[in-house]
Amino acid sequence: MIQQSLLDLWYGFGVAFQWHNLLWSFFGVLVGNLIGVLPGMGALSAISILLPLTYVMQPVPAILMLAGIFYGSQYGGAIGAILLNLPSHPPHAVTCLDGYPMTKMGKGGTALGITMISSFFAASVGIIVMIFASPLLVEVAFKFGPTEIFSIMLLGLLAGATMSRGSPLKGVAMTLFGLMCGVVGTDVNTGTIRFSFGLIDVSDGLELVAISMGLFGVADFLMSVNRMTAIGGGMKLRLRDMRPSRAEMKEAFFPMVRGTLVGTLFGAMPGTGPTITTFIAYALERKVSKTPEKFGTGMIAGVAAPEASSHSKTQVDFIPTMSLGIPGDAVMALILGALLIQGIQPGPQLITEHPDMFWGLIASFWVGNVLLIILNVPLIGVWVKLLRVPYRFLFPSALFFIAVGVYSTQNSLFQIWEVLAFGIIGAVLMTLNFSVAPILLGFVLGPMVEENFRRALLLSRGSMTVFVERPISACFIAASALLILVQLWSFARKGKTKTSNLLPQVPKVEGQQE
Numbered sequence: 001m002i003q004q005s006l007l008d009l010w011y012g013f014g015v016a017f018q019w020h021n022l023l024w025s026f027f028g029v030l031v032g033n034l035i036g037v038l039p040g041m042g043a044l045s046a047i048s049i050l051l052p053l054t055y056v057m058q059p060v061p062a063i064l065m066l067a068g069i070f071y072g073s074q075y076g077g078a079i080g081a082i083l084l085n086l087p088s089h090p091p092h093a094v095t096c097l098d099g100y101p102m103t104k105m106g107k108g109g110t111a112l113g114i115t116m117i118s119s120f121f122a123a124s125v126g127i128i129v130m131i132f133a134s135p136l137l138v139e140v141a142f143k144f145g146p147t148e149i150f151s152i153m154l155l156g157l158l159a160g161a162t163m164s165r166g167s168p169l170k171g172v173a174m175t176l177f178g179l180m181c182g183v184v185g186t187d188v189n190t191g192t193i194r195f196s197f198g199l200i201d202v203s204d205g206l207e208l209v210a211i212s213m214g215l216f217g218v219a220d221f222l223m224s225v226n227r228m229t230a231i232g233g234g235m236k237l238r239l240r241d242m243r244p245s246r247a248e249m250k251e252a253f254f255p256m257v258r259g260t261l262v263g264t265l266f267g268a269m270p271g272t273g274p275t276i277t278t279f280i281a282y283a284l285e286r287k288v289s290k291t292p293e294k295f296g297t298g299m300i301a302g303v304a305a306p307e308a309s310s311h312s313k314t315q316v317d318f319i320p321t322m323s324l325g326i327p328g329d330a331v332m333a334l335i336l337g338a339l340l341i342q343g344i345q346p347g348p349q350l351i352t353e354h355p356d357m358f359w360g361l362i363a364s365f366w367v368g369n370v371l372l373i374i375l376n377v378p379l380i381g382v383w384v385k386l387l388r389v390p391y392r393f394l395f396p397s398a399l400f401f402i403a404v405g406v407y408s409t410q411n412s413l414f415q416i417w418e419v420l421a422f423g424i425i426g427a428v429l430m431t432l433n434f435s436v437a438p439i440l441l442g443f444v445l446g447p448m449v450e451e452n453f454r455r456a457l458l459l460s461r462g463s464m465t466v467f468v469e470r471p472i473s474a475c476f477i478a479a480s481a482l483l484i485l486v487q488l489w490s491f492a493r494k495g496k497t498k499t500s501n502l503l504p505q506v507p508k509v510e511g512q513q514e
Contacts, residue, residue, distance in 0.1 A: 002132065005131050005132060008355065008359050009131060009359060009362065009363060011355070011356075011359055012358075012359030012360050012361075012362050012363035012364075013363040013367075015060065015356050015359065015360030015363065016064070016360050016363035016364040016367050017363075017367070020061055021060060021061050021064055021360065021364070022367065023061075024057075024061040024062075024064055024065040024068075025061075025064045025065065025067075025068045025364050025367060025368050025371070026068070026371055027065060027068070028064065028065035028066065028067065028068025028069045028072060028368070029068040029069075029071075029072040029368050029371045029372055029375065030072065030375065031046060031050070031068075031069055031072065032046055032068060032069035032070065032071070032072025032073035032074075032076060033072040033073065033075060033076040033372065033375060033376070034076065035069075035073055035076065036072065036073035036074065036075065036076020036077040036078075036079070036080070037076045037077075037079050037080050043069060043070045043073035043074065043331045046069045046073055047066055047069055047070065047331060047334045047335070050065070050066070050069065051066075051334060051337070051338060053065075054066065054338050054341060054342070055341065059339075059342040059343075059344060059354070059357055060356055060357050060360055062338060062342060063335070063338065063339065063342075063357060063361055064360065064361060064364045066334070066335050066338055067318075067335070067361060067364060067365070067368070068364070068368045068371075070314060070331055070335070071123065071311065071314050071315070071365070071368060071369065071372070072368070072372060074091075074119070074310060074311060074314055075115070075116070075119055075311075075372055075376065077091070077092040078092055078095055078099070078112070078115045078119075078307055079112065080092070081093070081095040081096045081099055081100070081216075082095060082096075082099035082100060082102070082103055082108060082111045082112060082115065082303070083100075083103055083108055083112075084100075084217075084398065085100040085216055085217060085220045086213070086216065086217040086398060086402070087212050087213070087216050087217070091275045091277070091278045091306070091310045092278075092310075093212045093215075093216055093275075093278075093437065093440050094278040094279055094281075094282045094302075094306040094437065095115075095278070095302075095303055095306055095307060096216050097282070097295070097296050097302055097437055098111075098295065098296060098297070098298055098299045098300075098301075098302030098303050099111045099115075099302075099303045100220075101296065101297050101298035102298040102300075102303065104298075105298050107298065110244050110248060110300075111300075111303050112376075113243055113244050114244055114248070114252050114300055114303050114304050114307075115303060115304075115307045116372075116373060116376060117244070117249075117252070117256075118252065118256045118259070118303075118304045118307045118308040118311070119307055119308070119310075119311040119369070119372075120369050120372075120373060121256055121260065121308065122256070122259065122260040122263060122307070122308035122309070122310075122311040122312035122315075123311045123312065123314070123315050123365060123366075123369045124366070124369070125260045125264065125312055126260075126263070126264060126311065126312040126313075126314070126315025126316045126365075127315055127362060127365045127366060129264050129312075129315075129316055129319075130315060130316060130318065130319060130362055130365075131362060143472065144472070145456075145459075145470075146451075146452040146453075146455035146456040146459065147452075147456040147459075147460075147466055147467055147470050147473045148470065148472045148473045148476070149448070149452045150449060150452040150453045150456055150467070150473070151467060151472070151473040151474075151475075151476035151477050151480070152476050153276075153445050153448050153449045153452065154449060154476070154477070154480050155476050155479050155480045155483070156276060156279065156280045156283070156441075156445055157175060157441065157442065157445050157446075157449065158480050158483050158484065159280065159283035159284070159287065159483060168487055168490075168491070170433070170434050170435065171435060171438050172438075173434070174429070174434055174435060174436065174437075174438040174439045174442070175438040175439070175441060175442040176442065177439055177442065178438060178439040178440060178441060178442020178443040178444075178446060179442040179443070179446035180195075180442075181206055181211065181439070181442070181443045181446075182205075182206075182442060182443045182444070182445075182446030182447045182450075183195060183446060183447065183450065184196065184202055184205055184206055185202060185203060185204055185205030185206070186203055186204065186205070188447075188451055189451070189454055201412065201414040202414075205447075206418060206443070207406070207410070207415050207418055208275075208443065208444070209405070209406055209415075210406050210415045210416075210418035210419045210422065211418070211422050211439075211440060211443060212440055213402050213405075213406060213419050213422075213423075214418065214419040214420065214421065214422025214423040214425070214426060215422050215423070215425075215426040215436040215439060215440060216426070216436070217398065217402055217423070218399070218402065218419055218420065218422070218423025218424075218426070218427075219422075219423050219424075219425075219426025219427045219429075219430055219436065221395055221398065221399065221423070222423060222424070222426075222427040223427055223430055223431070244300075248300055251300045251301065252300045252301065252303075252304040255285050255300075255301035255304040255305040255308070256304045256305065256308045257308075258281065258284060258285065258288075258305060258308075259281040259285075259304065259305035259306060259307070259308030259309040259312070260308045260309065260312045261312075262277055262280055262281040262284060262305075262309045262312075263277045263281070263308065263309035263310060263311065263312030263313035263314075263316065264312045264313075264316050266280070266309075266313055275440075275444045276444060276445060276448075277306075277309040277310065277313045278306035278307075278309055278310050279306075279437075279440075279441045279444070279445075280309070281305040281306050281308070281309035282295075282302060282305060282306045284305070285301045285302065285305040286302075289301065296435070315365055317332050318332075318361070321335060321336055322350055322351075322358065322361075344357070402419060403416050403419070406418075406419050
């Protein structure tokens with residue numbers, strides 16, 4: 001079995017290295033990387049723009065190009081998140097939490113170096129999983145019904161609600177606010193429009209790109225509008241500054257491994273996007289860290305884990321899309337559409353009916369990730385020079401690109417007003433020392449939690465015991481309950497310590513008996 005897989009992979013490299021396939025793969029990676037840097041222009045925008053081009057292309061180069069755009073934009077989005085606090089792709093909103101503080105400390109090059117290493121490591125693991133463990137992962141994915149998905153999403157919500165610095169209560173409050181934003185729009189089960197306040201523009205819900213841009217990009221600009229100096233005016237531009245030290249690599253290694261495992265696990269589950277994996281990977285790192293209070297101040301683990309999870313998820317996402325015909329997110333749905341345009345039906349027979357496409361695609365992942373490194377090593381100076389642009393020029397130009405990028409998602413001016421509204425909300429909350437990251441987490445997970453909760457109850461005829469009767473669901477529910485108990489115990493202990501510190505200390509008189 002392993003020998004046959006290796007022979008098939010060798011055949012795939014032969015397909016990927018055909019000059020026209022290699023050229024289109026390079027084109028996809030280059031376009032994805034450049035568009036990913038632009039605020040608001042992620043993989044979805046790039047693939048949507050170039051999808052008509054695949055009508056006149058052969059199937060193999062067309063899919064290789066779209067795949068290159070996908071993972072190329074993943075790395076390009078990390079550049080904007082780390083250097084400018086602008087998550088052009090929603091999964092990179094978590095990278096902003098520690099990547100941008102590293103940039104302000106003069107370690108933007110190091111953060112990008114860690115991102116490049118994490119992405120290549122995670123992508124390689126994801127490719128290996130695709131080669132050898134696809135049948136097993138598909139089998140595991142089929143065991144996750146609405147009950148199990150609800151339970152794991154609930155655990156993700158609880159873990160993410162307390163991932164922010166400061167008071168856990170503030171984190172819970174922000175998560176609840178995100179949940180409220182997530183239920184705006186049309187109810188998928190009844191078709192009823194909820195909480196729209198008569199605005200027809202929000203009948204399909206609030207836009208994820210608009211919220212992430214507003215909360216992270218515009219809010220930070222509003223907070224820093226009086227800044228006169230460039231963000232990285234004193235940053236070194238030497239290429240070797242991008243190479244992490246041995247101590248930094250040691251600090252990033254285990255977060256990178258854990259993030260890769262999280263991304264691989266969620267990659268096999270249809271319907272779970274990369275945004276969820278990055279939040280859960282970040283929350284996991286904060287829970288296992290000995291210094292969780294330092295997260296959000298420039299921790300390497302806060303960059304390595306979410307970036308690794310995002311890239312491993314990106315690779316493994318192709319398993320349910322290609323083998324089951326079930327897309328993991330909107331980008332995968334577009335790629336699935338491209339397959340159908342070419343007259344190729346995704347499913348278990350795809351590997352045997354179109355081996356050149358399947359194995360050529362897998363081999364192109366490695367080729368494309370190597371091309372990404374080759375591209376970005378010389379370009380790193382260009383990205384870092386962005387930070388030397390005076391803020392009075394950077395601020396309006398970034399807002400312009402945000403407006404263009406957000407408008408292009410649905411050609412709606414209302415989306416731009418959404419960005420502005422959430423930018424003001426984010427600036428006010430940041431002034432009051434609230435973390436805005438849990439808002440995005442609640443917004444992403446909330447609708448999925450509600451939808452799967454209602455489906456599970458529908459299938460069980462309203463019985464709540466279904467969540468503890470199924471073994472996988474019971475484990476996640478138990479973990480959620482344990483997490484709540486730990487938070488309550490920690491809160492009670494802090495309250496007791498604070499009370500004891502407020503009690504007056506009676507000075508002991510010399511010679512006085514106890």
